[in-house]
Amino acid sequence: MDLKRLELARLYNRFGFGPRPGEFTQALKAGVAATKQSFLNPPLIDSGAVALPAVTDLGKRPEPNTPEIIIFARQLRSQNENIELWWLDQMVATNKPLQEKMVWFWHGHWATSIGKVNYAMPMLKQNETFRKYATGNFNEFAKAMFMDGAMQIWLDGGENTLKAPNENFSREMMELFVLGVNRYTETDVKELARAFTGYQVSRSSGVVVYNEKRRDMKSVTILGKSAVMSPDDAIAHLVSQPNCARFIAERIWYRFVSSQQPLPANHQMISAFAGREIAPVLSTLINGTDLVNPQYEIVKSPVEWFIGVCRALSLTPSKLDSFNKLHGYLEKLSQVPFSPPNVGGWPTDEAWLSSASAQFRIAFATWLVNQADLSTIEAQVPASRAAYLADLLAVVEWSPRTAFALREVRDVVPRLVILAICSPEYVVSA
Amino acid sequence: MNEIPTMSAEQLGMSKYTRRQFLKFSGAATAATAASVLSMNDIAEAAITRPLPLGTPILVVVSLYGGNDGLNTVIPYQDTAYYSARPTLNYKPETLLPLTDGLALNASMTGIKSLWDVQKVAIVRGVGYPKPDRSHFSSMAIWQTGSPQTHLSTGWLGRWLDNQAVDPMMAISLGSVLPPLLAGAKQSGSALPLGGLAIPAGAIGKACLRLSAASQRDSKLSAAAATSMRNLFSVSGSVTPVLAQPAPLADDLPTVAGGNAGGDSNLTQQLNIVAKLIAAGAPTKVWSVSLGGFDTHANEANAQAALLGTVSSSISKFLSQMKASGRSKDITVMVYSEFGRRVKANGSDGTDHGTSGPMFLIGDRVQGGMYGDQPSLTKLIDGDLAVTTDFRDVYSSVIENVLQTPAEKVLGNWSGRVKAFKSA
Numbered sequence: 001m002d003l004k005r006l007e008l009a010r011l012y013n014r015f016g017f018g019p020r021p022g023e024f025t026q027a028l029k030a031g032v033a034a035t036k037q038s039f040l041n042p043p044l045i046d047s048g049a050v051a052l053p054a055v056t057d058l059g060k061r062p063e064p065n066t067p068e069i070i071i072f073a074r075q076l077r078s079q080n081e082n083i084e085l086w087w088l089d090q091m092v093a094t095n096k097p098l099q100e101k102m103v104w105f106w107h108g109h110w111a112t113s114i115g116k117v118n119y120a121m122p123m124l125k126q127n128e129t130f131r132k133y134a135t136g137n138f139n140e141f142a143k144a145m146f147m148d149g150a151m152q153i154w155l156d157g158g159e160n161t162l163k164a165p166n167e168n169f170s171r172e173m174m175e176l177f178v179l180g181v182n183r184y185t186e187t188d189v190k191e192l193a194r195a196f197t198g199y200q201v202s203r204s205s206g207v208v209v210y211n212e213k214r215r216d217m218k219s220v221t222i223l224g225k226s227a228v229m230s231p232d233d234a235i236a237h238l239v240s241q242p243n244c245a246r247f248i249a250e251r252i253w254y255r256f257v258s259s260q261q262p263l264p265a266n267h268q269m270i271s272a273f274a275g276r277e278i279a280p281v282l283s284t285l286i287n288g289t290d291l292v293n294p295q296y297e298i299v300k301s302p303v304e305w306f307i308g309v310c311r312a313l314s315l316t317p318s319k320l321d322s323f324n325k326l327h328g329y330l331e332k333l334s335q336v337p338f339s340p341p342n343v344g345g346w347p348t349d350e351a352w353l354s355s356a357s358a359q360f361r362i363a364f365a366t367w368l369v370n371q372a373d374l375s376t377i378e379a380q381v382p383a384s385r386a387a388y389l390a391d392l393l394a395v396v397e398w399s400p401r402t403a404f405a406l407r408e409v410r411d412v413v414p415r416l417v418i419l420a421i422c423s424p425e426y427v428v429s430a
Numbered sequence: 431m432n433e434i435p436t437m438s439a440e441q442l443g444m445s446k447y448t449r450r451q452f453l454k455f456s457g458a459a460t461a462a463t464a465a466s467v468l469s470m471n472d473i474a475e476a477a478i479t480r481p482l483p484l485g486t487p488i489l490v491v492v493s494l495y496g497g498n499d500g501l502n503t504v505i506p507y508q509d510t511a512y513y514s515a516r517p518t519l520n521y522k523p524e525t526l527l528p529l530t531d532g533l534a535l536n537a538s539m540t541g542i543k544s545l546w547d548v549q550k551v552a553i554v555r556g557v558g559y560p561k562p563d564r565s566h567f568s569s570m571a572i573w574q575t576g577s578p579q580t581h582l583s584t585g586w587l588g589r590w591l592d593n594q595a596v597d598p599m600m601a602i603s604l605g606s607v608l609p610p611l612l613a614g615a616k617q618s619g620s621a622l623p624l625g626g627l628a629i630p631a632g633a634i635g636k637a638c639l640r641l642s643a644a645s646q647r648d649s650k651l652s653a654a655a656a657t658s659m660r661n662l663f664s665v666s667g668s669v670t671p672v673l674a675q676p677a678p679l680a681d682d683l684p685t686v687a688g689g690n691a692g693g694d695s696n697l698t699q700q701l702n703i704v705a706k707l708i709a710a711g712a713p714t715k716v717w718s719v720s721l722g723g724f725d726t727h728a729n730e731a732n733a734q735a736a737l738l739g740t741v742s743s744s745i746s747k748f749l750s751q752m753k754a755s756g757r758s759k760d761i762t763v764m765v766y767s768e769f770g771r772r773v774k775a776n777g778s779d780g781t782d783h784g785t786s787g788p789m790f791l792i793g794d795r796v797q798g799g800m801y802g803d804q805p806s807l808t809k810l811i812d813g814d815l816a817v818t819t820d821f822r823d824v825y826s827s828v829i830e831n832v833l834q835t836p837a838e839k840v841l842g843n844w845s846g847r848v849k850a851f852k853s854a
Contacts, residue, residue: 350618
């Protein structure tokens, strides 16, 4: 295996959403070190940034069978569509691929679904928080996520009161967000729930307010420390645990390197997180040797696959015909932005490789390729089209099986492209 | 990129490959295996031409995601402790469906109550495992892998699959993501989305078939990607005609507060398709369906009742559909959730994550009645119900009585059993 191609392909496919036309060839010339630098030190401003969609506070849902409910339902649907398309467009258009990939990573980490939140406004605000802290300070990030309206709605924060503590948010804060499962006791969950009491959220705007009457003012004991703790104090205490560094390194490993093999003990990412800054963890990983280790393969999730195709074929999600079809394909492949299946985020690897998803991927690919301008591929002589596609798509190498399958259809360019993007070599990031 | 395509079909792995080779290149278990020679065509043909013989037992697993509140499913309605633990989240006795032993079903479960009345429902009480884990993900993983102590990457039915001939039709899960339950080391179940699979037709179909051939150069995941596409052809070849009719619309999507812990939301539709496929003779011995939304931390009563009503009505409808097919005697339905919920309500009229809960076994082969001890409401362990039956007791009995396989092959040396099946 060509290790230079492997490392560059992983940079583009995992730490971004795949190359645009010409980028991979350019990177091969520029070399691995220079390409890593371009990922780690992007321009300050994202010149590709797509303007935020207009989202307004729609207020309470009107009563059923009133004229207001029809207008309300229409606005709600349109806002939900708009934020989905906006983010998909943003992923395709970004010139800061690592930043955008981290926003996507955090969405799967603090997995919150519009299915329960309902309103676009809190979901969009949460996405802006992901952007603000994507490679920033994790302690500040976790505190901001406690005050996040969508998260408070999602995990019943408003139901957690002095009289009746609700453990949903406190458990997930430790298990899924900061420490990892079994790195705390059941008593810690109950105590943290008390420290989290007293907050209420407006469902439509996502504004979180403090209500002293609902607050448990007594001292709590969390992971061996007893004190009267505000949510910020409690979160800072969790984040300062050594297990937090291990956990965040594990999650980054799981999504960027391998979900099959565990994070090696004492991996350098853990010590790179000593100051709880996210950026050094990423540069440690990218500058380390894991990216040239061929055993760490990973399956692209459906959104990653789709965005990669759009970037390679210069497609814009909001210009595809139509939103409903696009949304339908993503739904069938079981991955729609803003709608993770549960608070644990999306599955990985083999879960995306069912016979059902193979079918939908072929149909989706056909639909996309039929809307793409393939003239640059058609301009290649048939014998060099497979090699051209490997560079266009950042595929390390075609297996003899796929090379044969591509060769059989190389004169029919749309079919050739459909095959290339449905091939095991593209679906899997080697 | 620089390799020259080898044109030999055999080298490409297109016409045949041995199971040993497959295992070697998929990185799966390396245990000695039978050297049976397989090909894509064999599998597709077997699926179409070898319908499951009448009289072959079939298992339908219903997974309830989110942690079903067992105490409001099989309700200890004559126990005063129930009312004091849940002062505003209890049911009036006269609204419930009484069973035996001071227990009653949730009022929404009329379908299952009718089946109970004809002795087709076994309720196994207090089911769980040692040191209950209250995380949805860990606990569901424990239930699905069947392994409380050590982390396994195979599901309990996946290990059963590992002991069966390779056949993508052997175990099928409804929905497009395969649950870990059906993941085996040598073969996994297939996923079937609602609405069925369609084979890509014409030239693109032919091209995809080439693309999905096994290659000796495939890594583990590339091989899995190729296999998933290859199975599309064999699975869809036999099920598409059955599903030519448009799938029924999901008519049972309950509006749920708090459903965020996995599972599909259209159980009736899933079971409709399973019923059609079983009636058509699909060579499938295990089906997996699911319903999510049981994570009722707040305002539980209506949401859970709607969900339990769906579970109950879809199962009773499914079994009545099976009568016409002549296969109703073959079917056993098993219902479980990853944990029960805390005994004491949490004050948002919901319940937090708890421990044990009831399991249901339903069908003609089941000896109806209560099994296992009802956990006490007064002798709680840290506020939670005791586990009185290990789920491996139930799994072992299902593996032996329904799947007719020695339980040892799936669960190792496990001695507990639940004698809830009629003797053959």
